[in-house]
Amino acid sequence: MMVDEIRLRQSPVLTENRGKLISLSAVNEQRQKDQVQGDNTIKELKVKVRDFSFYYGSKQALQNINMQIAPNEVTALIGPSGCGKTTFLRTINRMNDLIPGTKVEGEVVVSGQNIYQPAVDVVELRRKVGLVFQQPNPFPKSIYENVAYGPKIHGKKKKTLLDELVENSLQQAALWDEVKDRLKDSALSLSGGQQQRLCIARVLAVKPEVILMDEPTSALDPVATQRIEDLIRQLSMDYTIIIVTHNMQQAARISDFTAFFLLGDLVECGKTSQIFTNPKDTRTEEYITGRFG
Numbered sequence: 001m002m003v004d005e006i007r008l009r010q011s012p013v014l015t016e017n018r019g020k021l022i023s024l025s026a027v028n029e030q031r032q033k034d035q036v037q038g039d040n041t042i043k044e045l046k047v048k049v050r051d052f053s054f055y056y057g058s059k060q061a062l063q064n065i066n067m068q069i070a071p072n073e074v075t076a077l078i079g080p081s082g083c084g085k086t087t088f089l090r091t092i093n094r095m096n097d098l099i100p101g102t103k104v105e106g107e108v109v110v111s112g113q114n115i116y117q118p119a120v121d122v123v124e125l126r127r128k129v130g131l132v133f134q135q136p137n138p139f140p141k142s143i144y145e146n147v148a149y150g151p152k153i154h155g156k157k158k159k160t161l162l163d164e165l166v167e168n169s170l171q172q173a174a175l176w177d178e179v180k181d182r183l184k185d186s187a188l189s190l191s192g193g194q195q196q197r198l199c200i201a202r203v204l205a206v207k208p209e210v211i212l213m214d215e216p217t218s219a220l221d222p223v224a225t226q227r228i229e230d231l232i233r234q235l236s237m238d239y240t241i242i243i244v245t246h247n248m249q250q251a252a253r254i255s256d257f258t259a260f261f262l263l264g265d266l267v268e269c270g271k272t273s274q275i276f277t278n279p280k281d282t283r284t285e286e287y288i289t290g291r292f293g
C-alpha cells in the first residue's frame with residue numbers, strides 16, 4: 001500500500017471519495033495529453049486556462065494562471081480573502097466583463113472554444129457556464145417563474161415544455177418535493193437553503209455544461225449546507241463544477257481536485273487527496289493547516 005493511500009484510508013473526510021480519487025489518478029495523467037478517457041469515449045477537457053492574467057484597471061488580480069479541468073469533476077478553489085478566487089471563477093463565464101476597466105491576457109477555453117474571442121456570444125456562454133452566487137438571489141417572482149425565466153429568454157415558450165423543464169430542474173436541485181404544491185408562491189417565501197437550491201435549479205434549467213459556485217453555502221446553516229453538498233456530489237455526475245469555499249472540510253468532502261490561490265497566483269492545483277495530505281508547496285500546507293488566512 002502506498003503512503004498516500006494509507007493516509008487516505010486514515011482520513012475520515014476523504015474515505016468516502018477514496019475510490020473516485022484513486023481512479024482519478026489515471027485521469028490526471030491523461031490530462032497532460034489534453035484529453036481524458038471516459039467510460040467508452042475520449043472526452044475533451046472541459047475548461048483549459050492558459051497563461052491567464054486579469055486586471056481591475058491598473059491593479060493586477062490574477063497572474064499567469066494555468067489550469068485544466070476535465071468533465072464531471074468538482075474542483076474547489078481555496079485561499080485567503082482577496083486572493084482572486086471570485087475573480088477567477090467569474091472569468092470562466094465572462095461575468096467580469098460587466099465591470100468597467102477590466103482587462104484580460106491569455107486564454108480561457110471552454111468546451112474547445114476560446115471564450116475571450118470577440119465573436120463569442122456571451123449570452124450563450126453564460127447559459128453554458130452558469131453561476132451560483134454566495135447569497136441566494138432569486139428574482140422577486142414566483143418559484144415557477146424563477147426557473148422558467150432562463151429557458152424563456154433562450155426562446156422556449158411552450159407551456160408544456162416549460163412545465164417539464166421546471167419540474168426536472170427542481171427535481172435535479174432536490175427541491176421539487178418541497179415546492180411542488182406551491183409553485184406560484186413567491187421565491188422569497190422560501191428558506192435560505194431552499195432559495196439557494198432554487199438558484200441552482202435556475203441554472204440547471206438552461207442546461208449548462210459547467211456550474212460555477214461562489215461560496216454557495218456560506219450563508220446557510222449546517223443542515224442546508226449538507227443538502228447542497230450532497231447535491232453537488234450528485235450533480236457532478238452530469239456537470240463540471242467549480243466551487244469557491246473557505247471551508248477546508250467542505251473542499252475535502254466534495255471536491256475531486258483542489259486549487260490553492262494566494263495573492264493572485266495559483267500556487268498549487270492537484271487531486272484533493274494530495275493537496276490535503278501531501279501538498280507540494282509549503283504555503284499550501286500552511287494554509288490548509290490554518291497557519292494563516
Ligand SMILES: Nc1ncnc2c1ncn2[C@@H]1O[C@H](COP(=O)(O)OP(=O)(O)OP(=O)(O)O)[C@@H](O)[C@H]1O
Nearest residue numbers: 056059061079080081082083084085086087088099
Ligand atoms: N470590482 C473590483 N474592482 C477593483 N478591484 C477588485 C474588484 N473586485 C475585486 N477586486 C480586488 O481583486 C482582488 C481579488 O478579489 P476577489 O474578490 O477575487 O478575492 P476572493 O479570493 O474571492 O476573496 P474573498 O475570499 O474575500 O471572497 C482583491 O484585491 C480585490 O480587492
Ligand SMILES: [Mg+2]
Nearest residue numbers: 085086087244
Ligand atoms: Mg470571493
